[in-house]
Amino acid sequence: MLIMKKMMILLGFFSILFLSSCEKSSNTSSIKQDVKPNQQSSTSIQTKTPDWLGHYKAFVPCHSCEKQLISLQLNQNKTYTLKEVQFFKQKLQQKKSSGTFHFNAQNSNLIQLIEDKTYQTRYISLHDQLIELLDQNKNRFENFEKYQIPKVHNIKVNNALKHVDIQADLLKIEKIKINSVENTKLTYLFEINNHSDRPLKLHDNDIVLVDEKNNEHISIMKNSQITPIQANKTQYELISFIYPESYPPAYIKIK
Numbered sequence: 001m002l003i004m005k006k007m008m009i010l011l012g013f014f015s016i017l018f019l020s021s022c023e024k025s026s027n028t029s030s031i032k033q034d035v036k037p038n039q040q041s042s043t044s045i046q047t048k049t050p051d052w053l054g055h056y057k058a059f060v061p062c063h064s065c066e067k068q069l070i071s072l073q074l075n076q077n078k079t080y081t082l083k084e085v086q087f088f089k090q091k092l093q094q095k096k097s098s099g100t101f102h103f104n105a106q107n108s109n110l111i112q113l114i115e116d117k118t119y120q121t122r123y124i125s126l127h128d129q130l131i132e133l134l135d136q137n138k139n140r141f142e143n144f145e146k147y148q149i150p151k152v153h154n155i156k157v158n159n160a161l162k163h164v165d166i167q168a169d170l171l172k173i174e175k176i177k178i179n180s181v182e183n184t185k186l187t188y189l190f191e192i193n194n195h196s197d198r199p200l201k202l203h204d205n206d207i208v209l210v211d212e213k214n215n216e217h218i219s220i221m222k223n224s225q226i227t228p229i230q231a232n233k234t235q236y237e238l239i240s241f242i243y244p245e246s247y248p249p250a251y252i253k254i255k
Contacts, residue, residue: 156251163196209241
C-alpha cells in the first residue's frame with residue numbers, strides 16, 4: 001500500500017514537470033512569432049530610395065514648334081507620367097500620357113518607356129540628377145546637352161490670388177558675385193493657371209522668395225513683369241531670385 005502511494009506521488013510529480021515544460025515551449029514559440037514582424041518592419045525601414053526616383057522638367061528643342069516643355073515623373077513602382085507642352089506663336093498644345101518603364105539588362109542607365117495606350121516606346125538615359133532624351137536607336141541627339149532634363153524640386157507657393165493656381169519647380173542653382181559678395185541665383189519654372197475671366201498681370205514685386213528667417217527677395221524678370229496671362233489660359237515662365245546664402249529658401253509668396 002505504501003509503495004502504491006509513492007508511485008502515485010511520483011506520477012503526479014512527473015505530470016507537473018511535463019505540463020510545465022510544454023508551457024515554456026509554447027511561450028518560447030509565441031515569442032519567436034512575435035519577434036518576426038518587428039524584424040521585418042525594421043528591414044523595410046532600411047530600404048533605400050532609388051536615385052532615379054523623382055520629377056524631371058525642362059524645355060527641349062522642338063522641330064514643329066517654337067519650344068517644348070517635358071515634364072516626366074518616374075515612380076518607384078516602375079510607372080511614369082509624362083506631360084508634353086508644345087509652344088506656338090498664338091497657342092500651346094498639351095499632351096499627357098502614362099505607362100511603365102524598364103531598365104536595360106546590359107546597361108542599367110538606359111531606360112525604355114512604354115506608353116499604356118499606344119505601346120509607343122521611348123528611350124532615356126540616366127545621369128546624376130538628370131535624364132537625357134535619346135532617339136529611337138538609343139543614340140544621343142546632336143547638341144545632346146539641350147536634351148538633358150534636370151530633376152526638379154517643388155517649392156511651396158503661398159498664393160493670395162483667387163481663381164489662379166501656381167506651381168514652381170526649381171530648375172537651376174547658380175553662384176554669382178554682386179559687389180564682391182557671393183550670392184545664390186535660383187531659377188524656377190512657374191506654371192500659372194489663370195481660371196478667372198480676366199487677364200492676369202504680375203510684376204516682379206508681386207512674386208517674392210521668403211527664406212527661413214522671413215526675409216523677402218523680389219523676383220527678377222524681363223521688363224519687371226511677365227506677359228499678361230489671358231483668361232482661362234496656362235502660361236509657363238522662368239523666374240529667378242537672387243539672395244545671400246545666409247538662410248535657405250522656405251517658400252514663394254504671391255501678393
